[in-house]
Amino acid sequence: MNTPLPANDLDGQVLAIEPDAGKRKLSTAKAIQEAIAQQMRADDSVFVMGEDVGPYGGIFSSTTGLIEEFGPHRIIDTPISETAFIGTGIGAAVEGMRPIVELMFADFFGVCMDQIYNHMAKIHYESGGNVQVPMVLMTAVGGGYSDGAQHSQSLWGTFAHLPGMKVVVPSNPYDAKGLMTAAIRSNDPVVFMFHKGVMGLGWMKKNKRSIDAVPEESYEVPIGKARVAREGTDVTIVTLSLSVHHSLDVAEKLEQEGISVEVIDLRSLVPLDRDAILASVSKTGRLIVVDEDYQSFGVSGEVIASVVERQPGLLTHVSRVCVPDVPLPYASQLEYGVLPTPARIEAAVRDAVAGRGTS
Amino acid sequence: MTLYPELTDDARREMLRMMVLIRTYEEAILREYHADKSPGFDIGAGLIPGEMHLSAGQEPVAAGLALHLTTDDAMTATHRPHHVAIAKGVRLREMTAEIFGRETGLGRGRGGHMHLFDPETHFSCSGIIAEGLPPALGQAFAFQRRGTDRVAIAVAGEGAANQGAFHESLNLAALWKLPVVFVIEDNDWGISVPRAKSTSVTSNAVRGAAYGMPGIRVEENSVEGVYDAAGEAIARARAGEGPSLIEVHTLRLWGHFEGDAQGYRTDLEGVPGHDPLPTYRNALVARGVITDDDYATMQASAVERVEDAIDFAKGSPVPDPADALKYVFSEGAHS
Numbered sequence: 001m002n003t004p005l006p007a008n009d010l011d012g013q014v015l016a017i018e019p020d021a022g023k024r025k026l027s028t029a030k031a032i033q034e035a036i037a038q039q040m041r042a043d044d045s046v047f048v049m050g051e052d053v054g055p056y057g058g059i060f061s062s063t064t065g066l067i068e069e070f071g072p073h074r075i076i077d078t079p080i081s082e083t084a085f086i087g088t089g090i091g092a093a094v095e096g097m098r099p100i101v102e103l104m105f106a107d108f109f110g111v112c113m114d115q116i117y118n119h120m121a122k123i124h125y126e127s128g129g130n131v132q133v134p135m136v137l138m139t140a141v142g143g144g145y146s147d148g149a150q151h152s153q154s155l156w157g158t159f160a161h162l163p164g165m166k167v168v169v170p171s172n173p174y175d176a177k178g179l180m181t182a183a184i185r186s187n188d189p190v191v192f193m194f195h196k197g198v199m200g201l202g203w204m205k206k207n208k209r210s211i212d213a214v215p216e217e218s219y220e221v222p223i224g225k226a227r228v229a230r231e232g233t234d235v236t237i238v239t240l241s242l243s244v245h246h247s248l249d250v251a252e253k254l255e256q257e258g259i260s261v262e263v264i265d266l267r268s269l270v271p272l273d274r275d276a277i278l279a280s281v282s283k284t285g286r287l288i289v290v291d292e293d294y295q296s297f298g299v300s301g302e303v304i305a306s307v308v309e310r311q312p313g314l315l316t317h318v319s320r321v322c323v324p325d326v327p328l329p330y331a332s333q334l335e336y337g338v339l340p341t342p343a344r345i346e347a348a349v350r351d352a353v354a355g356r357g358t359s
Numbered sequence: 360m361t362l363y364p365e366l367t368d369d370a371r372r373e374m375l376r377m378m379v380l381i382r383t384y385e386e387a388i389l390r391e392y393h394a395d396k397s398p399g400f401d402i403g404a405g406l407i408p409g410e411m412h413l414s415a416g417q418e419p420v421a422a423g424l425a426l427h428l429t430t431d432d433a434m435t436a437t438h439r440p441h442h443v444a445i446a447k448g449v450r451l452r453e454m455t456a457e458i459f460g461r462e463t464g465l466g467r468g469r470g471g472h473m474h475l476f477d478p479e480t481h482f483s484c485s486g487i488i489a490e491g492l493p494p495a496l497g498q499a500f501a502f503q504r505r506g507t508d509r510v511a512i513a514v515a516g517e518g519a520a521n522q523g524a525f526h527e528s529l530n531l532a533a534l535w536k537l538p539v540v541f542v543i544e545d546n547d548w549g550i551s552v553p554r555a556k557s558t559s560v561t562s563n564a565v566r567g568a569a570y571g572m573p574g575i576r577v578e579e580n581s582v583e584g585v586y587d588a589a590g591e592a593i594a595r596a597r598a599g600e601g602p603s604l605i606e607v608h609t610l611r612l613w614g615h616f617e618g619d620a621q622g623y624r625t626d627l628e629g630v631p632g633h634d635p636l637p638t639y640r641n642a643l644v645a646r647g648v649i650t651d652d653d654y655a656t657m658q659a660s661a662v663e664r665v666e667d668a669i670d671f672a673k674g675s676p677v678p679d680p681a682d683a684l685k686y687v688f689s690e691g692a693h694s
Contacts, residue, residue: 079527079530081527081530081531083490083523083527083528084493084524084527084530085493085531086493087492087493087494087496087497087524087528088493088494088496088497088500088531090493090494091433091494091496091498091499091500091501091511092501093497094478094483094494094497095481095497095498095501095502096501097500097501097504111523114487115490115493115494115524118485118487119485119487119493119494122474123476124686124687124688125469125686125687126466126469126470126471126474126476127466127470127474127476127686128465128466128468128469128470129467129685129686130465130466130476130477130478131476131478131483163687164687164688166688186690187689187690188689188690
């Protein structure tokens with residue numbers, strides 16, 4: 001189990017830490033389900049708890065089929081009481097179990113954040129390392145399908161801002177399986193945030209990369225390691241989640257014009273792989289951060305700060321493509337007016353290589 | 360026939376001994392807390408900095424519960440946790456060192472008096488009202504899943520009964536028949552707001568019925584009343600029959616926190632007469648369960664243990680500021 005194999009990543013670049021993806025293709029949702037199932041077979045202290053995770057299989061298919069194999073004793077539907085059941089996960093983790101608790105939408109954190117940031121994330125520190133909380137909080141994020149201001153937010157910056165929880169944000173099936181496996185095995189609380197648009201759902205617009213090659217065996221993608229999703233020399237896009245796909249699409253298009261874009265998929269926000277960011281911009285000197293979360297006080301500013309604090313003179317260009325500070329609108333025309341679309345990303349890249357400021 | 364141990368004179372002596380130990384402890388913390396905060400009062404100054412919520416007057420709740428519990432049972436307490444921690448058997452030295460913010464403390468000085476965690480006795484507490492209840496459910500869940508008869512006791516104040524976390528927790532515990540006992544310490548005051556101005560019912564015990572669980576109110580801060588109610592509820596939980604709710608009408612002898620002048624408090628004049636410690640001592644002396652000499656021995660023993668803990672704390676190293684980032688995570692570098 002978890003034997004490291006020399007292998008290719010999804011774009012064919014050799015990454016020694018990762019096993020061979022092989023030819024079998026899975027959606028991100030199925031990759032998550034497989035990671036959970038494998039860890040549940042290996043460790044009977046692992047269980048899943050949340051709203052509609054049982055026969056429904058998770059509103060965004062994160063737990064499809066699991067109840068058939070593991071039964072209602074380990075795949076547990078809960079009342080709509082996020083404070084109570086997230087707290088139950090915390091207490092069970094404190095006693096040595098390994099809960100995977102689903103918060104259906106990250107937007108719902110408002111009704112239960114005390115358990116998350118004051119308890120799940122702080123108990124280890126407050127106890128001076130004597131009490132561990134090996135728990136995964138799995139949650140859906142992101143917009144693009146007119147679900148309005150309370151069901152479309154990304155919010156990862158909010159979680160990443162608060163100390164004591166690791167935050168992972170996979171963009172593709174391979175990383176989703178490996179990060180979920182690592183999250184379940186971690187002795188720290190991990191917030192696992194999947195974008196609905198990368199799950200490969202049949203009932204939502206999906207990117208071609210949301211169904212891709214995934215190894216059958218169990219493997220970990222290390223938490224805290226970014227990935228070079230595409231190599232380039234002119235400009236660096238640092239991004240995560242669904243925006244990785246948009247950025248790759250733009251990079252592929254602009255390659256025809258001789259513009260070489262490097263795309264860094266952060267994969268984890270906590271810990272943040274600042275070295276990977278710095279390594280890329282050391283090469284390109286131009287940085288664009290693409291983030292589906294709100295622009296101000298968030299991930300994009302943190303990414304930029306992590307460069308300028310360490311090498312103030314390095315960057316010749318910096319810009320951001322984020323959601324401006326507005327609740328996500330309902331009407332599709334309005335929503336796509338504020339999301340980090342391929343068109344906005346493309347414009348930002350063109351500005352960067354032309355030496356223009358943000359358009 | 361009761362399913363729990365009968366209330367014997369030995370048990371009565373043990374409960375009084377526990378109450379004495381708790382009071383002695385709180386008096387010592389009170390003394391140390393104020394020792395270096397004058398002239399004036401700087402809450403962040405001194406060997407014990409920060410807010411301090413002491414439990415004098417609420418000893419009967421903890422002492423009445425303790426005799427029914429083993430080390431393996433779990434307990435979660437509130438921002439006012441010392442009495443519950445002591446009754447659960449948390450090591451006094453390490454607990455005191457934590458209150459003094461020392462590296463030898465339960466949390467190596469990272470937690471403080473509202474954030475005491477002791478995995479050995481499965482004790483924890485939370486500074487957020489009612490939010491210690493959900494983790495207790497999880498501990499009970501783990502005990503249930505492992506087929507044990509261990510229980511979790513979730514202690515909260517009467518103010519907590521008006522929080523959503525309380526109601527979510529009661530529903531879920533009852534739904535899953537978790538081995539939990541909810542214990543409400545009704546000390547009449549939510550800081551400065553009397554319960555009559557915060558709570559729609561005169562007894563929170565009636566709220567158990569809303570979730571299909573037994574609810575009982577123990578009046579007059581009676582340690583023996585707590586013993587009986589807790590015995591039945593804990594036996595029920597151990598037998599797999601699900602949670603119970605107990606409300607104890609107790610007494611906050613001192614302020615909400617040290618430095619609270621309690622100008623709002625209309626009942627203070629009569630308070631000393633309701634102090635449960637002399638009340639119970641006198642009752643046991645009158646019933647011939649203890650002598651005055653027995654009581655003096657209990658006090659001397661408590662003073663010895665408490666002062667040993669205070670000395671241990673004061674003699675312990677303070678944490679190195681260079682280590683302030685340690686223990687955010689169990690593994691991996693701090694980003």
